[in-house]
Amino acid sequence: MTKEVVLTVSDLSLYYGKKKALNNINMTFYKNEITSLIGPSGCGKSTLLRSINRMNDLIPTVTITGAIDYKGKNIYSPKIDTVDLRKEIGMVFQQPNPFPFSIYENVVYGLRLKGVKDKALLDEVVENSLKAANIWDEVKDILHTSALGLSGGQQQRVCIARVLAVNPEIILLDEATSALDPISAGRIEETLIELRKDYTLIMVTHSMQQASRISDRTAFMLNGDVIEMDDTKKIFLNPEKKETEDYVAGKFG
Numbered sequence: 001m002t003k004e005v006v007l008t009v010s011d012l013s014l015y016y017g018k019k020k021a022l023n024n025i026n027m028t029f030y031k032n033e034i035t036s037l038i039g040p041s042g043c044g045k046s047t048l049l050r051s052i053n054r055m056n057d058l059i060p061t062v063t064i065t066g067a068i069d070y071k072g073k074n075i076y077s078p079k080i081d082t083v084d085l086r087k088e089i090g091m092v093f094q095q096p097n098p099f100p101f102s103i104y105e106n107v108v109y110g111l112r113l114k115g116v117k118d119k120a121l122l123d124e125v126v127e128n129s130l131k132a133a134n135i136w137d138e139v140k141d142i143l144h145t146s147a148l149g150l151s152g153g154q155q156q157r158v159c160i161a162r163v164l165a166v167n168p169e170i171i172l173l174d175e176a177t178s179a180l181d182p183i184s185a186g187r188i189e190e191t192l193i194e195l196r197k198d199y200t201l202i203m204v205t206h207s208m209q210q211a212s213r214i215s216d217r218t219a220f221m222l223n224g225d226v227i228e229m230d231d232t233k234k235i236f237l238n239p240e241k242k243e244t245e246d247y248v249a250g251k252f253g
């Protein structure tokens with residue numbers, strides 16, 4: 001079965017001022033897969049992830065060259081509307097960041113911004129998104145209470161539901177479980193495996209166990225380079241490059 005390409009990164013380089021943080025990156029991401037980005041601190045994982053929905057544009061000193069093709073268009077083309085792009089390529093952060101509103105209003109936030117007022121439609125999106133994020137049963141009776149009253153793991157699943165509510169194609173996760181206890185992190189991992197059926201996920205993780213447990217493909221990064229990207233099993237059991245082998249064996253990083 002041939003896999004469907006969803007995103008292609010071509011010759012992507014990124015500078016913070018004069019400092020080069022990404023060095024001529026070339027990568028392919030496939031639909032309905034989970035891809036992990038691993039590598040030592042400072043190697044450029046988050047920078048690469050943020051480049052995929054143009055979050056780095058918000059930093060004035062950043063210069064980017066190269067292209068990221070998504071649905072036949074370079075997302076760095078001047079014609080691209082970054083607000084629309086970030087709905088299609090949503091992001092979940094390390095610290096759960098619910099807004100200080102009710103659970104319901106957190107989930108419908110993006111739809112309200114778009115001017116959607118139909119209560120039946122909003123109710124349906126809230127239920128479907130919270131179900132897909134694996135938290136509906138826990139919150140269905142408290143939808144109109146503050147999301148800030150939930151545990152960290154529950155808040156993170158509400159944040160995932162908020163991303164799902166605007167119907168994304170790709171979900172970026174930047175160490176989305178690292179601030180959580182192991183049980184909460186495990187529930188998020190189960191959620192991500194379920195979400196893979198309908199979405200493409202790209203995640204930065206410091207946990208090699210997590211990358212090997214849930215990702216289909218893994219990219220190992222070092223000093224702004226992608227050293228090797230392949231099936232997760234290959235990266236962990238039989239990598240091509242010495243640097244990858246040393247890193248996954250825990251010899252550095």
Ligand SMILES: Nc1ncnc2c1ncn2[C@@H]1O[C@H](COP(=O)(O)OP(=O)(O)OP(=O)(O)O)[C@@H](O)[C@H]1O
Nearest residue numbers: 016019021039040041042043044045046047048059
């Ligand atoms: N806003 C910024 N301004 C200047 N330099 C930055 C900025 N963000 C990141 N950098 C630098 O770019 C390089 C890559 O950082 P990045 O955060 O992408 O790495 P990372 O692999 O995600 O690290 P970590 O695992 O520690 O989160 C580092 O040298 C970092 O200091």
